[in-house]
Amino acid sequence: MSVTSPKGFRAAGVTAGLKPSGKPDVALVVNDGPDATAAGVFTANRVKAAPVLWSQQVLRAGIVRAVVLNSGGANACTGPQGFQDTHRTAEHVAARLTAASRQPFGAADVAVCSTGLIGERLPMDKLLPGVDAVVRGLARDGGDAAAAAIMTTDTQPKTTVKTGEGYTVGGMAKGAGMLAPALATMLCVLTTDAVASSAVLDAALREACRLTFDRIDSDGCMSTNDTVLLLASGASGIEPSPLELTAVVTEACHDLAQQLLADAEGATKDIAIEVTGAASEADALEVGRSIARNNLVKCAFFGNDPNWGRILAAIGTTAATFDPDAIDVAINGVWVCRNGAAGDDRGKVDLTSRKVTVRVDLHAGDAATTIWTSDLTTGYVHENSAYST
Amino acid sequence: MSVTSPKGFRAAGVTAGLKPSGKPDVALVVNDGPDATAAGVFTANRVKAAPVLWSQQVLRAGIVRAVVLNSGGANACTGPQGFQDTHRTAEHVAARLTAASRQPFGAADVAVCSTGLIGERLPMDKLLPGVDAVVRGLARDGGDAAAAAIMTTDTQPKTTVKTGEGYTVGGMAKGAGMLAPALATMLCVLTTDAVASSAVLDAALREACRLTFDRIDSDGCMSTNDTVLLLASGASGIEPSPLELTAVVTEACHDLAQQLLADAEGATKDIAIEVTGAASEADALEVGRSIARNNLVKCAFFGNDPNWGRILAAIGTTAATFDPDAIDVAINGVWVCRNGAAGDDRGKVDLTSRKVTVRVDLHAGDAATTIWTSDLTTGYVHENSAYST
Numbered sequence: 001m002s003v004t005s006p007k008g009f010r011a012a013g014v015t016a017g018l019k020p021s022g023k024p025d026v027a028l029v030v031n032d033g034p035d036a037t038a039a040g041v042f043t044a045n046r047v048k049a050a051p052v053l054w055s056q057q058v059l060r061a062g063i064v065r066a067v068v069l070n071s072g073g074a075n076a077c078t079g080p081q082g083f084q085d086t087h088r089t090a091e092h093v094a095a096r097l098t099a100a101s102r103q104p105f106g107a108a109d110v111a112v113c114s115t116g117l118i119g120e121r122l123p124m125d126k127l128l129p130g131v132d133a134v135v136r137g138l139a140r141d142g143g144d145a146a147a148a149a150i151m152t153t154d155t156q157p158k159t160t161v162k163t164g165e166g167y168t169v170g171g172m173a174k175g176a177g178m179l180a181p182a183l184a185t186m187l188c189v190l191t192t193d194a195v196a197s198s199a200v201l202d203a204a205l206r207e208a209c210r211l212t213f214d215r216i217d218s219d220g221c222m223s224t225n226d227t228v229l230l231l232a233s234g235a236s237g238i239e240p241s242p243l244e245l246t247a248v249v250t251e252a253c254h255d256l257a258q259q260l261l262a263d264a265e266g267a268t269k270d271i272a273i274e275v276t277g278a279a280s281e282a283d284a285l286e287v288g289r290s291i292a293r294n295n296l297v298k299c300a301f302f303g304n305d306p307n308w309g310r311i312l313a314a315i316g317t318t319a320a321t322f323d324p325d326a327i328d329v330a331i332n333g334v335w336v337c338r339n340g341a342a343g344d345d346r347g348k349v350d351l352t353s354r355k356v357t358v359r360v361d362l363h364a365g366d367a368a369t370t371i372w373t374s375d376l377t378t379g380y381v382h383e384n385s386a387y388s389t
Numbered sequence: 390m391s392v393t394s395p396k397g398f399r400a401a402g403v404t405a406g407l408k409p410s411g412k413p414d415v416a417l418v419v420n421d422g423p424d425a426t427a428a429g430v431f432t433a434n435r436v437k438a439a440p441v442l443w444s445q446q447v448l449r450a451g452i453v454r455a456v457v458l459n460s461g462g463a464n465a466c467t468g469p470q471g472f473q474d475t476h477r478t479a480e481h482v483a484a485r486l487t488a489a490s491r492q493p494f495g496a497a498d499v500a501v502c503s504t505g506l507i508g509e510r511l512p513m514d515k516l517l518p519g520v521d522a523v524v525r526g527l528a529r530d531g532g533d534a535a536a537a538a539i540m541t542t543d544t545q546p547k548t549t550v551k552t553g554e555g556y557t558v559g560g561m562a563k564g565a566g567m568l569a570p571a572l573a574t575m576l577c578v579l580t581t582d583a584v585a586s587s588a589v590l591d592a593a594l595r596e597a598c599r600l601t602f603d604r605i606d607s608d609g610c611m612s613t614n615d616t617v618l619l620l621a622s623g624a625s626g627i628e629p630s631p632l633e634l635t636a637v638v639t640e641a642c643h644d645l646a647q648q649l650l651a652d653a654e655g656a657t658k659d660i661a662i663e664v665t666g667a668a669s670e671a672d673a674l675e676v677g678r679s680i681a682r683n684n685l686v687k688c689a690f691f692g693n694d695p696n697w698g699r700i701l702a703a704i705g706t707t708a709a710t711f712d713p714d715a716i717d718v719a720i721n722g723v724w725v726c727r728n729g730a731a732g733d734d735r736g737k738v739d740l741t742s743r744k745v746t747v748r749v750d751l752h753a754g755d756a757a758t759t760i761w762t763s764d765l766t767t768g769y770v771h772e773n774s775a776y777s778t
């Protein structure tokens with residue numbers, strides 16, 4: 001049920017014809033209230049897609065009443081015309097919702113998300129009729145249809161439902177490539193029927209993203225369209241403490257993040273890189289990311305090769321505090337590197353399962369973190385060399 | 390002839406049995422003088438191989454009389470024992486050269502370079518007899534044999550000869566993967582019969598590396614063993630101006646750098662990324678590198694896909710000065726992106742040849758630079774997932 005699991009939300013997903021495949025490509029999530037507080041986190045890429053620029057404006061007021069999402073086109077690098085297309089889409093959604101619900105909606109109530117190929121205008125002659133259809137299709141159980149309509153190279157929809165004390169958080173996400181810090185090539189809409197101000201939602205969402213989406217790094221690439229939205233209807237009447245709400249939202253984001261990673265393009269391994277003994281959390285993150293982004297490390301895991309030397313070479317590129325002769329590395333529990341040199345027999349490492357754990361102990365302090373990544377495979381190269389041709 | 394083209398040098402390459410393939414794996418270059426000035430540039434990786442730590446010490450005095458190089462093992466991440474192995478190798482070379490030439494050589498006169506798998510001790514029982522053999526094999530025309538003995542995954546040896554006014558610069562290099570700024574996974578020995586102080590050599594070598602090896606970036610990975618040495622015999626009796634010598638050394642390095650790139654693991658494209666209109670050279674370099682390291686961009690070129698959107702997304706991750714709506718991008722001469730949006734017909738881009746040129750105009754100033762990279766291919770993944778298994 002995803003985004004429609006919490007009370008106060010309707011959703012739908014339809015086929016507008018944006019995708020050559022004829023699969024669903026337009027989704028809508030509507031918050032029927034009574035509240036319409038919201039928060040959003042967006043890509044840190046300075047080349048931002050038109051819908052990101054638009055939705056950032058919408059979020060300034062802390063109110064979102066509807067989110068329209070399309071796959072089949074990112075509307076990024078499309079210039080002023082692309083921004084006008086986004087604006088027109090939001091206006092069209094607002095007009096149709098106003099007509100359907102006999103409540104006044106404005107374009108500024110409508111967040112817009114797009115995903116797909118960069119650099120091409122959206123076919124508005126298909127998108128606007130798609131908006132008409134998706135408004136007609138809105139239903140209390142439309143969450144799954146919406147989740148299916150935002151898929152691009154995803155092999156399956158990603159949804160989550162987590163419950164707090166008397167309230168629910170639901171969510172859907174899409175994303176498979178371009179997973180990198182400062183968000184993945186992902187769109188995510190989270191909903192809750194909890195009562196929360198936009199400020200509380202904003203703090204909860206930022207903390208949840210910091211601990212989940214920001215720590216998956218499948219290919220080191222950062223997209224132009226990343227958007228994570230959190231909408232609250234207040235329909236449960238329950239106002240959880242900010243700490244409690246943050247915990248449930250983080251759970252939901254963690255669930256979705258792991259689904260994104262498991263579906264990363266071409267991946268055959270889900271790799272958790274646990275960095276311990278760091279002088280600071282920033283050091284732990286830098287070391288974890290340097291390993292997660294190292295193509296040679298990632299190729300080695302694809303080849304079931306516990307190549308700890310490449311891991312040390314990756315660590316050596318960072319500015320983190322460490323003594324190269326004091327680093328220990330374990331792969332799936334075998335300490336193959338001790339004191340910066342060969343440790344236990346690497347032949348003992350079993351890399352046949354999809355889940356892989358790399359543990360790095362820097363012996364430089366007490367800070368720790370985990371970064372999740374995947375391997376670099378011939379499948380990844382194939383998928384990303386053939387995507388737009 | 391490579392390193393033996395300048396007067397005053399002898400070299401050799403032999404098979405010591407370090408490589409399972411039985412191919413040549415130990416090389417020696419000896420400077421017979423009259424001078425023995427030298428300079429070196431080493432990896433910026435903080436996890437440095439034992440031979441790097443050793444050779445950095447040797448270079449402090451600005452004198453190198455011999456360089457021994459082995460493939461078949463990097464002697465990196467091998468702890469104090471690995472350093473002792475390097476020391477012992479240098480001592481052994483010095484003893485054999487002393488015996489053979491009846492001139493006193495010390496271990497401190499001998500630079501050491503190693504390349505191959507990280508994390509394993511060198512088999513000294515094979516390496517030291519190899520040193521005996523390579524000393525016996527020293528010859529005035531041994532440059533090509535030396536160049537062949539330092540190859541790892543290289544498909545062909547890399548050598549160069551450039552001439553100045555009355556003097557010569559020769560060189561050999563190896564390297565195919567882990568090409569990244571702050572040097573590639575490369576070893577390079579340059580020789581000259583020019584007369585030059587170690588300070589002049591040092592300045593010439595640093596400038597040459599900055600403009601050549603530091604600007605190739607095949608896979609964004611930085612090795613533990615990178616070493617570039619420049620040895621001067623003074624045998625020509627000619628002392629060129631520092632500027633003139635720098636130009637010839639840069640020519641030689643450029644030639645070798647292009648050979649490294651052309652032989653990058655699995656690559657099917659040699660891609661020059663020319664960044665113009667940057668506010669500073671640092672900005673131009675940051676933008677060039679962000680494109681060169683972006684896996685999605687590199688996969689697109691493998692697929693002959695002029696995917697300028699991915700190039701813009703890569704530029705957007707930098708802190709360089711630019712307006713996203715003012716960026717122009719040309720691929721092989723076709724301006725597929727103008728003002729941050731679609732420009733000329735991308736169907737006009739011909740990507741069938743190996744040489745590819747990407748031109749990015751940031752319209753933010755007058756600085757420019759070029760970064761060279763290659764595509765990311767299924768061949769790269771295959772080679773690097775099967776390398777050590």
